[in-house]
Amino acid sequence: MENIAQVNVGIVAVSRDCFPIGLSKRRREAVVEAYGQGLYACPVTVESESDVAMALSDLQVHGVNALVVFLGNFGPETPETLLGKYFPGPVMYVAAAEGDGDLYDGRGDAFCGMLNCSYNLRLRSVKAYISDYPIGTAGEVASQIRSFLPVARAYLSLRELKIISFGPRPSDFLACNAPIQGLFDLGVEIEENSELDLLSSFNAHAGDARIDAVVADMANEIGSSPYEGILPRLAQYEVTLLDWAESHRGGRKYVAFANKCWPAFEKEFKFVPCYVNSRLTARGIPVSCEVDIYGALSEYIGLCISEKPVTLLDINNTVPRSMFEKHVQDKTDYLLSDTFMGFHCGNTACSLLSNPHMGYQLIMKRGLEPDLPEPDITRGTMEGDIKAGAVTVYRLQSTAKGKLVAYIAQGEVLDVPTESFGSIGVFAITEMGRFYRHVLIEKQYPHHAAIAFCHCGKDLFSFFRYLGIEDISYNQGKNLPYVGENPFQD
Numbered sequence: 314m315e316n317i318a319q320v321n322v323g324i325v326a327v328s329r330d331c332f333p334i335g336l337s338k339r340r341r342e343a344v345v346e347a348y349g350q351g352l353y354a355c356p357v358t359v360e361s362e363s364d365v366a367m368a369l370s371d372l373q374v375h376g377v378n379a380l381v382v383f384l385g386n387f388g389p390e391t392p393e394t395l396l397g398k399y400f401p402g403p404v405m406y407v408a409a410a411e412g413d414g415d416l417y418d419g420r421g422d423a424f425c426g427m428l429n430c431s432y433n434l435r436l437r438s439v440k441a442y443i444s445d446y447p448i449g450t451a452g453e454v455a456s457q458i459r460s461f462l463p464v465a466r467a468y469l470s471l472r473e474l475k476i477i478s479f480g481p482r483p484s485d486f487l488a489c490n491a492p493i494q495g496l497f498d499l500g501v502e503i504e505e506n507s508e509l510d511l512l513s514s515f516n517a518h519a520g521d522a523r524i525d526a527v528v529a530d531m532a533n534e535i536g537s538s539p540y541e542g543i544l545p546r547l548a549q550y551e552v553t554l555l556d557w558a559e560s561h562r563g564g565r566k567y568v569a570f571a572n573k574c575w576p577a578f579e580k581e582f583k584f585v586p587c588y589v590n591s592r593l594t595a596r597g598i599p600v601s602c603e604v605d606i607y608g609a610l611s612e613y614i615g616l617c618i619s620e621k622p623v624t625l626l627d628i629n630n631t632v633p634r635s636m637f638e639k640h641v642q643d644k645t646d647y648l649l650s651d652t653f654m655g656f657h658c659g660n661t662a663c664s665l666l667s668n669p670h671m672g673y674q675l676i677m678k679r680g681l682e683p684d685l686p687e688p689d690i691t692r693g694t695m696e697g698d699i700k701a702g703a704v705t706v707y708r709l710q711s712t713a714k715g716k717l718v719a720y721i722a723q724g725e726v727l728d729v730p731t732e733s734f735g736s737i738g739v740f741a742i743t744e745m746g747r748f749y750r751h752v753l754i755e756k757q758y759p760h761h762a763a764i765a766f767c768h769c770g771k772d773l774f775s776f777f778r779y780l781g782i783e784d785i786s787y788n789q790g791k792n793l794p795y796v797g798e799n800p801f802q803d
Contacts, residue, residue, distance in 0.1 A: 316567050316597035317617045318469035320462050323353035323377035325368050326385045327393040329426065330360050336421050337385025340409045343451035344383060348458060353377055358385075365395045372400070379465035381458055384408035384430065386421035394433040397441050403465040403779070405442040406430060407457055410449050424448055442779050463772040464779055467617035474613060475502040475565040477557065479511040479572045482604040488759035489605045495711035499780060501610065502565055508573050512581055515553045524548045531588075534663055535695075538671040543584050543692040550582065551589045558598065570600040571609040574658075575674075579681055585674045585693040587659035591736075595622045595662035602660055602761070611708045611763035618772045619765045622662045624699075624736065626655035627760050628706075628753065632729075632739055640729040641741070650746030654731065654739055655706075655764065659694025661736035665766060666697030675734050699738030701728035705765040706742065707773055709782070710758060719777045720752050720786040723770045748788040751795035756786065 326341035328334040337358055345354045353375050357368040372380065380400045382393055384407070397404040408423035408430075427447060434441050442464055444457045476496065482489050496503050518524075527548035532541060558568045570593070574586050590600035599612035608625045615623040632641070632652040641647060658676075663669040672695075673688035682689055707721040724742030731737045742748065752758070765773075770787070777785050789795060 317620070318378070318466055318473065318567070320379050320465045320469065321353065321376050322351070322379040322381060322458065322462065322465065323355055323372050323375065324381040324383050324458070325355045325357065325359055325372070325396060326383045327359045327388045327396070328385060329387040329389050332386035332421060333418065334358055334360065336419065337383070340385040340421070340451065341383055344454045347451040348455040352458065359392050359396060360389055362392050362395060365392050365399065368396065369399055378402045378469055379461070380404045381461065382406045383454070384423040384426050386423055387426035388423065388430055390429050390433045393430055394437050394439055397434060397439040398437050403442060403468040404439070405458065405461045406434070407444065407447045407449070407454050409454070412450050440779065440781065442775065460772070460775070463618045463769070464776045467614055467776050468779060470567055470613070470617045472500045473566040474569065475504060475562055475567070476569050476571055476606055476609050477561060478503065478505045478570070478604055478606055479508055480505060480604040481507075481573070483573065483575070486603055489603050489608070489761070491607050491711040492713070492715045493606065494715050495717045496606070496610070498717065502563070503606065504561055508577065511553070511572070514557060515550060515582065518549050518553045518556070521549065521552050523552050527551055531592075535669065535671050540671045540673060540688070540692040546582070546584050547589050547693055550584070550586060551592060554589065554593065554600070568598060569609040569613045570598070571604050571606045572600055572602070573604050574602050575677060576681065579677060579690045583690045585658065585677065585691055587657075587674070587694040588671060589693075590660040591662045591695045594624065594660070595664060599623070599625075600660070601625050602657060605759070605761050607708070607710050608761045608763065614709060614773070614776065615705075615707065615763050615765040615769070618776060619767050619769050621766055622665060623766070624657070624661040624665060624764045625761055626657045626661075626736070626764055628653060628749075628762050629656035629760075630654045636729065636732075636739075641727060641739075645727070645741065647741045647743070648746070651743055652727070652739060652741050653745060653749075654733070654737060655699070655762070656733070656735050656737040658735050659696050661695060661699060663695060665700055666695070666736065667700045668697040670696055672696040672734065694735065696735055698731050699726050699736065701726050702766060703768045704740065705767065705769050705773065706740070706762045707765065707770075708758060708761070708763055709777065712757070716784070717780070717782050718756060718784040718786075719782050720758065721770045721773050722748055722788040723768045742788055744788050744790060747795065747798070751798050752786040752788075755795070755797060756784075
């Protein structure tokens with residue numbers, strides 16, 4: 314995907330001057346060998362503050378944008394933390410386990426040094442990635458560095474992200490209204506525009522020479538459809554958004570959209586934008602519905618972490634008991650309260666649907682063109698059951714008072730025919746009922762959830778921690794009550 318950062322990771326070994334510097338060098342070389350290609354080894358081993366400047370200069374020359382500070386022995390507290398303070402990108406700290414067979418001249422005491430390092434990082438307010446157990450052999454450290462890459466990629470990408478919105482946010486959708494201060498706190502830029510700006514640009518793209526090629530690509534993707542007559546207008550809209558992204562990204566490298574999509578949209582543009590939203594998101598440019606700015610941000614984070622298409626769905630409706638008993642009850646250990654249906658009008662990429670097909674927005678047709686026998690301005694959804702498989706349901710959100718919070722829950726989409734419309738699937742998350750009550754309701758999260766199509770909760774949690782998010786909720790087991798949960802159950 315071209316809309317996210319590429320990580321060029323480098324490693325710098327540090328050494329305390331009363332320990333053999335050769336020990337750190339040898340252990341660094343062993344890590345580089347265990348890692349394989351793609352890890353730049355800085356030749357400067359840092360013992361003093363003057364070494365810090367030399368190391369940072371070397372890293373800059375070699376284009377390193379993510380740094381691993383490696384305590385090959387106890388490590389020098391001030392220089393090693395100044396590395397993290399002055400390096401302009403994400404930084405990881407990790408230390409060497411003993412294992413060289415020599416506990417006299419070959420003992421490094423990095424296990425102890427990591428404690429002093431962490432204290433100094435806090436003193437200097439240095440943000441650092443530290444794994445669950447940041448001590449290891451060469452192979453184990455190499456594995457920990459690989460776990461750092463998704464966090465580094467997401468961090469670098471957010472610092473170069475601009476979210477472009479076309480609003481205003483829908484009336485009576487206050488849940489999608491959240492303060493934008495949190496975006497700036499994260500280093501994300503935002504450009505808020507009017508629907509009229511978008512309509513004016515769309516009209517200016519009438520007859521654009523690229524439309525025919527986009528129509529052909531769409532037709533190849535969806536096959537024959539009774540609603541394919543809407544493709545030229547959808548193609549015109551796609552070209553409009555892509556051109557807007559290019560001309561309005563400014564000093565940022567990456568973009569995401571948060572766009573108004575109803576009800577005036579259909580009356581003026583003469584289609585629903587869902588299919589275009591799905592196509593751009595599949596290309597790594599999220600387009601959230603209903604001007605959900607933090608939904609777009611959440612989608613973008615999932616793209617960076619998983620490097621796969623994501624989607625944004627309503628945590629929408631319960632699974633009928635009859636459907637649960639027929640398709641789920643005897644095949645899994647899930648309870649009915651563990652399940653729900655995730656739905657949106659038609660914004661999910663074709664590759665994520667088991668039977669993708671173009672449709673129309675049934676709910677909108679009822680309100681906008683109830684008397685027409687066939688849909689007209691409500692055409693343009695991408696519909697189908699979401700493919701069965703692992704998912705992570707998550708969101709980064711600002712509260713009404715401006716505090717950044719997040720949740721993560723891993724689960725799966727079940728292989729159950731939904732017998733419904735839109736982009737939709739039957740989801741199962743262990744203890745979803747309690748999570749729904751004591752996280753989603755208790756903490757006033759909106760109805761939109763970002764969906765990553767893999768289990769990436771570990772990386773998301775690490776990334777949110779790296780951002781400094783203190784309130785990260787997850788679906789807790791029965792043996793772990795939520796704050797405020799009534800302990801007296803029937």
